[in-house]
Amino acid sequence: MRDAFSDALVRLAVQDPKVLLLTGDHGYALFDAFRNQCPAQYINAGIAEQNMVGMAAGLARAGFRPFVYGLSAFVPLRVLEQIKLDIAHDGLPVVLLGDGAGFVYSHLGTSHQSTEDIACTRVIAGLDVLSPADRHEMTACMAHAYAARRPVYLRMGKSDRGDVHSSSLAPLEAGRMIQVRAGQLDLPAFIATGSMVRTALDIAEQQVDAGVWSVPSIKPLDAAQVVRVARDSRGVVVLEEHSTYGGLGSAIAEIVGEHNPVRVMRIGVSDRFSEHCGTYSYLLKEHGLDHDCVLERIRMFIGSTPA
Template sequence: MRAAFSRELANAAARDERVLLLTGDHGYALFDEFRKACPGQYINAGVAEQNMVGVAAGLAKAGFRPVVYGLSAFVPVRVLEQIKIDVCYEQLPVTFIGDGAGLVYSTLGASHQSFEDIACLRPIPHIDILSPGDAGEMAAAMNFALGHDAPVYLRMGKADLGNVHRQPPVLRRGELLQLRRGRHAVGLVATGSMLKTALAIADEIDASVWSAPWIKPLDEQALAAAVGRCKALVSLEEHSVAAGLGSALLEALSLTHPLPLLRIGIGQRFSSTCGSHAHALREHGLDLASVRERVLPFAARWSAA
């Protein structure tokens, strides 16, 4: 997925000299192709992320299309005020890339784990939030972001778990992508790294599965039409259950098509131990076995209702 991001960015910069990449002293190997092809469009702003966002805002006002890259613990969390005032208030076409979202920097502890980035940005006006789950969704998300005349945050998990789409997907702003058709008692809506987990569990309970590459906005009418035959939903995300995908689904459906929804994500706690990404998922109950223990009884209840 990171390779797809780097490739799409390099291709866009080669086509359009207004596309600039700003990085806070990160991603050297990731951007080897970009720096070789477009050295004049690469800016290392150093360990000064807040200043980097201000620079990007100024460049956008001058007609450029800046892409601001950083670890999601820093972009957007460290630079939230600058995103809000410098970019979103002005509705500038700046694309923010938050790499290493969720628990993938598990060995570095709570300072580098990012499970609040979506929650921080959702209340801020004028910014789209995307959370692609594989290389195909990433490529489509990049194409949207670089052609959108407003701020975009693109959430990227560093751990690449493989593709879920057989063909390159077509993203429609605010809509879900159906990955599996099953019985419609229970539907699973997953984003990012949790797509593979959702598909594995859906095979056991014959549930429908949707990918949510768009967290904000959600098209309420399209969402209700997609899940309209379900009796209940499960959301899965490598993000806090507070103000993430699950919360967005509840809010979007609450007035027109309310459904019981089991939210699976990170609870109100920090990691207490360090280890691999798989270890961190187990600690927070996001590994396949832990998710199965929660989803199967919920699905059985609503399948029998």
């Protein structure tokens, strides 16, 4: 997925010399191709993320198309005020790229783990929130973010969990979920984003014959489509590598609760920090987001949901 991101960014920059990449002293190897092909469009703003976002706002006002890259623990979390006031308030076409969402930077501890970024960004007025699940969604999200010409936050999670789509996607429709797998209608629908789409798909293919929907666009989110999926299913299971507060699960529950009250299970990170450092796989297990823990919770939910 990171290769797809790099390829898409280089392609946009070659096509449009107004595209600029700003980084807060991160992503050197990731941006080798960009620096080689578009060196004049690359700005290392240093470890000063708040200044970097302010710089991006000024460049956008001057007619440039800034893409601002940082770890998602810092972009957006460290720079929320600047995103809100410098960029979103005036609708500037700045794309914010938060890499390492969730537990990707597992060994670096809580300071580098990001399970709050969706909640923080989806409440900022005028800011779109994207969360691709694989390289195909990443390519589509990058094209959409550039074409939107408004503030966008793009969340990048674990990059090596494999494809969930078999081929390239059509251009994203704002707010539309993508059906990855059809399933039995007497089971809950699985609605997932980012890295957890792979988990949802594995469980649906191996153990629970449920339909799976991927959500590359968390904001906006097509409420009418969410309601249709909920009405056609026996409940909804939402999976995300993010806090259960304020993330995709909250967005789905808000829509379903208002328009079509069915049961919604939110599978995500509980209201706590990681207790230990370790591998990415270890942290998923600690927080109950590994395959076996998720499967057990889904089976309990199905067993307690009226037919």
